[in-house]
Amino acid sequence: MILDLLATAALVATLAALPRLVVGPTAADRILAAQLSGTGTVATLLLLGAASGAPALFDVALVFAALSAIAGLAFVALWRRDP
Amino acid sequence: MSTAFDILVALGGLACAGIALVAGNRIGSVAAFVIMGFFVALAWVRLGAPDVALAEAAIGAGLTGALLLRSANRLGPVREAGVPIAVHGIAACLSLALAGGIVWAFATGTAEAVYPSLVAARVGESGVSNPVTAVLLNFRAWDTLLEVAVLVVALLLVSGLAPVRIAPAPPSELVLPFLRIVVPVAVLLAGHLLWKGATAPGGAFQAAALLTGGGLALALCGLLGAGRRTGHVLVLAGLGGLALFLAAALGAAILTGGLLDYPAGSAKVWIIAIESALTLSIAAMLVSLFLGPSEGVRDDR
């Protein structure tokens, strides 16, 4: 019950990145919002996994954690001019 | 309580989709699309489909974002006065018709699920205990073979179109500690998911996506794919998986008389062998799809 509540709170943190996605103003801000959402999703999955006792969710969280840097890395490596 | 969570997940996904469509800024759209993938994965988790959530996490979180950012970089900023209003209208009508059709199908169709009981009855014969792997690699292995063939066709098409190959420079020396930890862990995790796929959520596609993530991390830091030889090796590895799958199909046909009908008792060995080859080849194909063909290497800046 309390874990459900915490998972919902972590989801709210994931959602709270969306306004920054809209207002920007720079491309770096938008990638930063995606990064925060990724961390929030990993936390949400950990809490959901603990609440439901399903270890498969920890695997999903691990996959997210392992790949969380790829989008940011692609942004830094490929994007050389600010739009 | 959980209802609030589910509603938030659904609203978050819809909000991201909306932002991705109207952002008017390519990086914003890509970032919104990546975040939508997070919510979609959470939705699959809540729907009790961790296999699909794993695939969405692996493909959506890392690879699609990197691929779209690569394209966004090639296309440059959005030009004003893009799509005419009529196109918007047609798209809206089509979307509404599709949404209406889905609602109608759910409202009138029978809720009876046909496949779970059929799969559960025969899963013991498949050699694995995870029903998803049993369907993908045994009962409907033909579908999987054709899906791998589709990837090969995509790779051939990209080679034919010959986009400019990317050759990023290392962004900073501080990426080296990051690579030294994340790439080996990604390889280990891929092996873990591949092996676990027989009994629990996991499997070849998810493992391949993780390996691809490691490969993309190396490529984006300028440590993979600089030379022409890497490209050839990747394409050969990609074709090798399909060749091995076809050889397994023919071998099984000779041994048992049915195409992809594995000999009784040794089904698990066949499945693990095919999945291992597929993992390597799908990862090689995805990485070379991202890098572009091996011809015409030049600096993309």
Place this chain on the structure above:
Amino acid sequence: MTLALDLAGIALAAAGVAFLLLAALGVWRLPDTLCRLHALTKADTAGLALVAAGTTCLLPSAGGALSLVLCVVLVAISGATIGHLIGRAHQE
């Protein structure tokens, strides 16, 4: 003993979620990119580590703890590296 462990787990997880919410608030409200980056990296390291520590206390067996430790290490190092790279790209 179990009750104490459960309570500690919930407290740690709640502290981690509080870090995440504060980071989200920071990313939303702080005035410029570098400030927002500063808020974000706290969520990647402290926030997730606390959530994972709390979750570990609540696990029925210690076997699943390895996944959680790996999660924390991966996100922390990814967050630190990407934070550094974005900050540098922004400065240039």
